[in-house]
Amino acid sequence: MAFAICAATATEAVALPRDKALCLEAYESGQQLRAAGRLRAARERLIACAAPACPVAMQKECVGWLAEVDAKQPTVVPRAHVDGADVADVRVTVDGEERASRLDGAALEVDPGEHRFRFDRPGSPPVDRTVIVREGEKLRAVDADLAGPDAPPGRPFRWPEITLAAVGAAGLASFAVAGGLGSSRYGDLRSSCAPRCPEADVADVRTKLLVADVSLGLAIASLASAVLVHLIRPRAAPSGTANLAVVPAAGGAIGVAALRF
Numbered sequence: 001m002a003f004a005i006c007a008a009t010a011t012e013a014v015a016l017p018r019d020k021a022l023c024l025e026a027y028e029s030g031q032q033l034r035a036a037g038r039l040r041a042a043r044e045r046l047i048a049c050a051a052p053a054c055p056v057a058m059q060k061e062c063v064g065w066l067a068e069v070d071a072k073q074p075t076v077v078p079r080a081h082v083d084g085a086d087v088a089d090v091r092v093t094v095d096g097e098e099r100a101s102r103l104d105g106a107a108l109e110v111d112p113g114e115h116r117f118r119f120d121r122p123g124s125p126p127v128d129r130t131v132i133v134r135e136g137e138k139l140r141a142v143d144a145d146l147a148g149p150d151a152p153p154g155r156p157f158r159w160p161e162i163t164l165a166a167v168g169a170a171g172l173a174s175f176a177v178a179g180g181l182g183s184s185r186y187g188d189l190r191s192s193c194a195p196r197c198p199e200a201d202v203a204d205v206r207t208k209l210l211v212a213d214v215s216l217g218l219a220i221a222s223l224a225s226a227v228l229v230h231l232i233r234p235r236a237a238p239s240g241t242a243n244l245a246v247v248p249a250a251g252g253a254i255g256v257a258a259l260r261f
Contacts, residue, residue, distance in 0.1 A: 023054035074137040075107040091120040123149035164226035171219025182208030
């Protein structure tokens with residue numbers, strides 16, 4: 001492709017005043033960049049050669065080319081959302097170059113072609129978008145849906161809490177069994193022999209009810225201790241492990257599992 005050039009030769013360009021030499025360089029490189037589709041860079045050079053310090057004929061050509069570049073120059077508007085709401089504290093890079101440290105709704109000029117947009121926000125994983133921008137496309141929205149800040153890590157269940165919880169569960173089971181048997185036996189004696197029931201039968205009922213009372217107290221104390229120990233432990237990252245405790249109970253045993261995700 002042929003480019004318009006100044007009439008000055010390379011030797012003459014060296015002899016030109018500094019301003020005129022800069023005009024000539026901007027005039028020639030602006031055309032080359034414009035033809036290569038590098039419109040952002042071409043625009044900068046054409047603005048330089050359209051300056052009043054440049055020759056009038058050169059200015060006119062550069063102003064005309066600048067209007068063509070402005071018409072072809074695509075613009076995009078990056079936008080970011082968290083849970084559907086707009087957010088502004090987002091850094092945007094385009095092809096690795098930072099183009100915005102914060103979103104303010106302003107459009108960004110980009111060259112036609114494929115571009116990779118990256119959206120970075122504190123507390124959220126970065127989001128990449130690959131977009132093909134067309135020549136002359138204006139105010140194209142480039143959206144990114146960002147995750148909200150990560151939830152604070154949970155407190156893992158460990159052996160002290162698991163053991164206390166297992167003891168509490170066993171106490172509740174023992175309370176239910178002993179209390180049920182004691183209450184049932186008490187009802188039988190009351191309906192059959194009260195108030196002259198055999199002392200051995202009466203003692204058996206008292207023992208079962210006493211075991212139920214002690215089991216309930218033990219269960220309440222153990223479960224309350226498990227909750228307290230768990231709450232005062234520092235938070236830790238989830239590890240995806242499981243723990244199991246088995247505690248003897250009236251009539252058998254109870255297993256308590258604690259899972260961490």
